Amino acid sequence: MRAVIARGLLALFAIVAASCETIPDYPNKPLAAGAANPPPADLIGSDPGAPLILIAFSGGGSRAAALGLGVLYELGAHTYPASGTPVALIDRVKVVSSVSGGSVVAAWFGLVGSTRLDELKTDFLQRDNMKTLEWEAADPLTLARLSLSSYTRIDALRDLLDSELFHGAHFADLRRPGAPLVVMNATDMESGEVFAFTPQRFDDLCSDLDQLPLSVAVAASAAFPVALSPMSLRNYSYEDCKGAVPGGGWIAAELTLPLPRYINLEEFKRARYANALRNGTDAYRNEHYLHLLDGGLVDNQGVQSLTEVLASPHSPARILDAINSGHARRIVVIAVNARSDKDNGVGETRRFRNCSKS
Amino acid sequence: MSVEYLLVVYNGDRDVLADGDRVGVTNHTILLAPDEYIVTLSGDGYAPASADVVLAGTSIMRPKVVVFT
Numbered sequence: 422m423r424a425v426i427a428r429g430l431l432a433l434f435a436i437v438a439a440s441c442e443t444i445p446d447y448p449n450k451p452l453a454a455g456a457a458n459p460p461p462a463d464l465i466g467s468d469p470g471a472p473l474i475l476i477a478f479s480g481g482g483s484r485a486a487a488l489g490l491g492v493l494y495e496l497g498a499h500t501y502p503a504s505g506t507p508v509a510l511i512d513r514v515k516v517v518s519s520v521s522g523g524s525v526v527a528a529w530f531g532l533v534g535s536t537r538l539d540e541l542k543t544d545f546l547q548r549d550n551m552k553t554l555e556w557e558a559a560d561p562l563t564l565a566r567l568s569l570s571s572y573t574r575i576d577a578l579r580d581l582l583d584s585e586l587f588h589g590a591h592f593a594d595l596r597r598p599g600a601p602l603v604v605m606n607a608t609d610m611e612s613g614e615v616f617a618f619t620p621q622r623f624d625d626l627c628s629d630l631d632q633l634p635l636s637v638a639v640a641a642s643a644a645f646p647v648a649l650s651p652m653s654l655r656n657y658s659y660e661d662c663k664g665a666v667p668g669g670g671w672i673a674a675e676l677t678l679p680l681p682r683y684i685n686l687e688e689f690k691r692a693r694y695a696n697a698l699r700n701g702t703d704a705y706r707n708e709h710y711l712h713l714l715d716g717g718l719v720d721n722q723g724v725q726s727l728t729e730v731l732a733s734p735h736s737p738a739r740i741l742d743a744i745n746s747g748h749a750r751r752i753v754v755i756a757v758n759a760r761s762d763k764d765n766g767v768g769e770t771r772r773f774r775n776c777s778k779s
Numbered sequence: 780m781s782v783e784y785l786l787v788v789y790n791g792d793r794d795v796l797a798d799g800d801r802v803g804v805t806n807h808t809i810l811l812a813p814d815e816y817i818v819t820l821s822g823d824g825y826a827p828a829s830a831d832v833v834l835a836g837t838s839i840m841r842p843k844v845v846v847f848t
Contacts, residue, residue, distance in 0.1 A: 670798060670799035670800075671798040671799060671800060674798040674799070674816070674817050675798070675814075678815045678817070678831070679815070680815040680833055681814050681815050684813050684814050684815060684833065684834075684835050685812055685813050685814040688812065688814055732812055733812070734797045734798065734800045734802045734811065734812075734816075735798070735800050739801075741802060741810070741811075742800075742801050742802055742803065744810060745802055745803030745804070745807070745809045745810055746803055746804055746807075747807075
């Protein structure tokens with residue numbers, strides 16, 4: 422009997438000791454030495470007259486996800502007259518940029534395409550996920566993990582997304598034939614910049630995007646401040662692969678030429694941010710770790726990343742090159758904004774006194 | 780965001796690179812964001828080796844013209 426009790430106590434001690442570990446287990450892994458993340462597959466295709474559709478799904482919780490799903494249904498119901506047989510517009514969606522709730526539908530669409538959209542509705546949107554999170558939060562085991570280990574509220578959301586919807590899918594699973602480029606957006610707490618989960622950005626971190634679970638990006642994109650803790654990533658450019666990742670030539674040009682900062686400030690800032698993430702020369706800030714919050718803090722519509730994919734000469738999507746070379750002649754940009762515009766009564770309030778209004 | 784127009788003239792078909800990235804082809808008007816670019820061509824055997832191009836204030840009728848020989 423004593424031996425059983427002793428073993429039990431020992432096991433309990435081991436569990437507590439293990440759970441007291443406070444160094445977080447970062448979800449992103451480093452790139453192999455000298456490697457870069459593979460660029461997206463060819464998005465353009467062989468028919469220059471086929472429409473190339475780019476969509477931005479805004480934030481707005483489950484309302485945004487439901488609206489995004491509705492837009493995809495509509496694109497699936499309409500066709501354009503291609504040579505031979507008509508093609509559904511949804512099959513010409515080649516880039517999806519998203520924020521927060523919109524990232525749920527963007528990631529799901531990128532993962533399964535047009536054929537299994539209904540599962541998003543039945544497996545996720547129609548369920549009361551907040552209730553599930555509340556039950557999880559009330560679970561003694563969860564409470565113990567939250568209070569004794571590095572497990573945080575954003576990890577709980579990540580785990581919910583993974584168990585209910587994504588089932589262990591990674592960014593590598595987005596590399597199916599005909600899949601769109603999915604760009605989920607969060608906000609970098611340190612710099613206030615948009616942090617897009619793209620191969621290019623993960624090159625800056627010297628980190629392997631393919632190995633990252635989709636649920637991590639969706640949770641980071643939806644990490645509403647205070648309610649949820651930030652999603653933390655490790656920047657391996659500050660460790661053993663400084664300067665090893667290729668593809669940063671435009672950054673040096675943008676930062677060393679005299680005029681870019683006066684002509685195109687946004688592009689200059691993008692280069693400056695990428696240089697800091699790469700631990701480059703004269704980096705304007707140090708980012709050994711990234712702490713990511715809801716993308717809506719900077720751009721709740723996800724159009725900034727969409728514009729970058731469309732118009733930047735350095736985007737691995739190569740759309741600008743396709744336009745200039747005559748390989749893409751019809752570009753359609755759809756911004757899906759789930760903002761509700763209800764009258765909130767503020768305009769009828771005469772003045773605010775401390776916490777009350779009169 | 781505005782759009783600028785660049786025309787790179789060369790006696791032959793070459794890719795046009797801006798800061799090392801392909802953005803179009805020679806002798807066809809290229810759309811680019813306003814900025815300062817180091818413009819080069821694919822391959823070698825042309826001169827000058829590169830051109831420092833400031834793209835601002837152009838129009839479709841009056842693109843910035845860069846000549847390589």
